[in-house]
Amino acid sequence: MHDALRFHGDREVAAGLVDLAVNVRSAPMPEWLAAPIAASLTELAAYPDDTAAKEALAARHGRTPDEILLTAGAAQAFTMVAFGLAIAKAAVVHPQFTEPEAALRAAGVPVERVLLEEPHFALDPRAVPADADLVVLGNPTNPTSVLHRAETIAALARPGRALLVDEAFADTVPGEPESLVRNRNLPGLMVTRSLTKTWGLAGLRIGYLVAAPELIARVSSAAPLWPVSTPALAAAVACASPLAVAAEREIAERLAADRAHLVHGLAAVPGCVVAGPPASSFVLVRVADGTRIREALRSGGWAVRRGDTFPGLGGDWLRIAVRDPATSDAFLKALAREVGET
Structure with missing residues (x-):
């Protein structure tokens, strides 16, 4: 079980494969982002200072x-929460995304899984156990x-409960209409965010947690010294600028059109x-004999993300990253050919 929780899309990718398994945008880095990252390399003799980024x-x-x-990436926040808070029972x-549960189990926290029903995977708050003092979910949710x-x-x-919402893909939704990151009124609310997806910074590892100061202080007790590098902090400052926020929205709007094209073809x-309706930079689909189809697609040059390592899914589920229409069209032909052989 634990090994499956630690499986991620990058393990599907290999040389010669078209990558539809990793949900990271691969467009060239804009100059307004590349320049401050490059400039920060002259400051590496000093310890990182996160003041400006905060x-x-x-x-x-x-x-x-x-x-x-x-x-160091939003995923690190899950480990800090797991070890920094005194949690009696977590509901996931x-x-x-499986890293929150993996981190909780590593910290010895009892975990109860709340499995949403396919194909819409709609959230019903009544399904969450009342005695859970930590609830974790994603929005928009990876992989659905x-x-x-x-x-x-x-x-x-509710009072006495921590509510951790993973918004790593929130910026893929134009205007972020369902984000809770600005909400100060909900007790125990914690929101994780990532800068690695839209801006192609997975290798730089930069994310952050937003919560009330007392929660930040408790979670910080489990943080390593200087967890974020100076180049990553420079990226955080650049990605928080009004220019970046406007660019994110334009990217999200183009993404919505590309996703609609892919969904129409599927x-x-x-x-x-x-599954869905899908709202982010990836689409989850179910096809009969999915394991065979995924392996056949791989043999044909396409890497897609297997679904059976996500609790609640099986081998017939595949996650497909949204790419440009030409790439999607070529993939759809390959998929239709393999499905026709089932």
């Missing part, structure tokens, strides 16, 4: 710097691409069921 991210989200914790809403309503998630908050593949 201030920039706080300003972006209408928060204060003491409500921001910088992390699945299918979702489902966007839950903010008020539905808010119904999970609907024409016999027996292909699309």
Whole structure:
């Protein structure tokens, strides 16, 4: 079980394969981002100072710097939460990104899985155990691409409970209409964010946690010294700028069109069921004999993400990253050919 939780899409990728398995945008880095990262390399003799990055991210989200914790990728925040908070019982809403559960189990926290029902994977707050003092879910959720309503998630908050919402893909939704990152009124709310997806910074490792100052202080107790490098902090400042936020929205709008193109093509593949409706940079589909089809696609030059390592899914589920229409069209032909051989 634990090994499956630690499986991620990068393990599907190999030389010669078209990568539809990793949800990271691969466009060239804009100069306004590349320049400060490059300039920061002259400052590597000094220990990292996250002051400017906290201030920039706080300003972006209408928060204060003491409500921001910088992390080496959003995934590191899950480990800090697991070890920094005294959690008696965690409820993890699945299918979702598996690192939160892996971190909780590593910390010895009892975990109860809340499995959402296919194919829409809609969240029902009543399904979450009342005695859970930590609830974890993604929005939009990886791998389902489902966007839950903010008020539905808010119904999970209560005094004495921490509510951790993974918004690593929130910036893939134009305008971020269901984001809770600006909400100061929900007790125990913690929001993780990532800068690695839209800006192609997975190798730099930069993310952050947003929460009330007292929660940030508790989670910070489990943080390593200087968890975020100077180049990553420079990227955080640049990505929090108004220029970056406007660019993110334009990218999200183009992404929505590319996703609609992919979903339309998937609907024409016999027996292909699309989860959702999808709202992010990836689409989850179910096809009969999915394991064979995934392996056949790989033999034909296509890497897609297997679904059976996500709790609540099986081998017939595949996650497909949204790419440009030409790439999607070529993939759809390959998929239709393999499905026709089932």
